[in-house]
Every structure is written in C-alpha cells, then in structure tokens.
Amino acid sequence: MTERKPVGQPEPMETAETRSRKSNDKPAKLSREVQARLGQQLRSMYDDVVNQGVPDRFADLLNQINGDNKGEK
C-alpha cells in the first residue's frame, strides 16, 4: 500500500514492458483522499444527469412500443 519509489533511484533499462509497468505503478502515488475526492466529483457530475430522471421522449417511446406489441396480440 505504501510503496514509495525514491525519485533518484536508477531506472532499469526501458523496454515496452517496463514502460507499461511504470504507468501501472503511477497511481500508487495518489492517496486515498485524492481518489475519494476525484470519485466524488465524478459522481456528482454524473448524478446531476441521473437525477433528471427519464425525459418524456423516452417514456413515450417505450409506452408506444409497448402499446404496439399489445395491439399485435
């Protein structure tokens, strides 16, 4: 959890593999608090839309199709 990488540590020879590993290591730097904060902002943005509920056009669309199906039966 607290894996810190000293800045001055010499890097092994760079290959595609170590490069991708490096980018995977990076997030270890983000603290839980920062992640929580980013997550909160993300959900707040998303939930603004979710809380708008179902616009009429979609409810109408589904009702209409439902009605059509019943009509066929």
Next chain:
Amino acid sequence: MDESVRKAVLGAVPSLRAFAISLCGNVDRADDLVQETLMRALANIDSFQPGTNMSAWLFTILRNHFRSEYRKRRREVEDSDGRYAESLKTQPEQHGQVEFREFREALAQLPSDQREALILVGASGFSYEEAANICGCAVGTIKSRVNRARTRLAELMSIDGVDDFGPDEQTRAVLAGGGQ
C-alpha cells in the same frame, strides 16, 4: 414486451443518458444516441438474456453504436475531443465551484478510452468485469485505463497529495464565508 423488461429498460435510461453525455459532451446528441440505443435494444430484445444485467446490455449497445458513428464522423471532424472540451464550456456551472469546473475540463482532456473506463467504473457503478464486457476488452485493460485516468486527472488538476487538496478546500470555504 414484458412489463418487467420495459421497467428495466426505463430504469436504465437516466444512467444511460449520463453515460451518453460523457461520451458525446453534448446533451442533444447524447439524447439522440440514447433514443437510437433504445430502438436497437427493443428491436433485438430477444437477444437479451433474462436474469442478466439489463443496464450493462444497454450500455454495450450504446457504446458500440457510438463507436461506429464516431468512427464515421471522425473523418468529417478531426478534433472530436477538442469539441468535447468546447461543449463543456458552454454548459452552465451547476455548482458554481471553481474546482468543479476544473474537474470537468480535466476530464474532457482525457483520452476517450480512459474517460469511458473511469466513468463506467467510477460513476456508473459497474465492476471492472462488467466494464470490460461493455468495452470488449480485458479486465486488466480497464483497470489500467482507470488508473491512468485517475493519475492524469490529478496531474491536470495539480493535485499531488492531500496537502494540495484538503487545506486548499478549507481555505476556499473560509474565504467564501462558509463558516464551519
């Protein structure tokens, strides 16, 4: 159509819209995308396996449809991400927070595959496995995209650690006379 299926589809619409807006960055286009998704889903409702996750099924259809449309339009409009950033600027600031605006702008700068992965896992509430199914890639790929997205967001917002974040927020609250 079965009433329970109709309810499940309807119940997924709000989240589907939020995802669509995050892909397009434009509410009108996003709603068209949702409409097209629903039409496709209903036309193929027989291929939905009862008992599986309706939401994930609809998200997959929406994403695939968006991707194929996006590829077509890309020839016409090169700078899609730029347009995304632009469209965000025209949206009202619901929260009136500088930090929130910074967040949206930072999110708009992420590569689209990272933004998509982050939203599916971090906002839509899908597991890594479900997100991988929706995006048609490996679970490890989703994990790495989400990680890179978080790191990049923090970089773009110049957050290096708690010290940069927490106290600054408190300072703002004090300056704003928020008390507490």
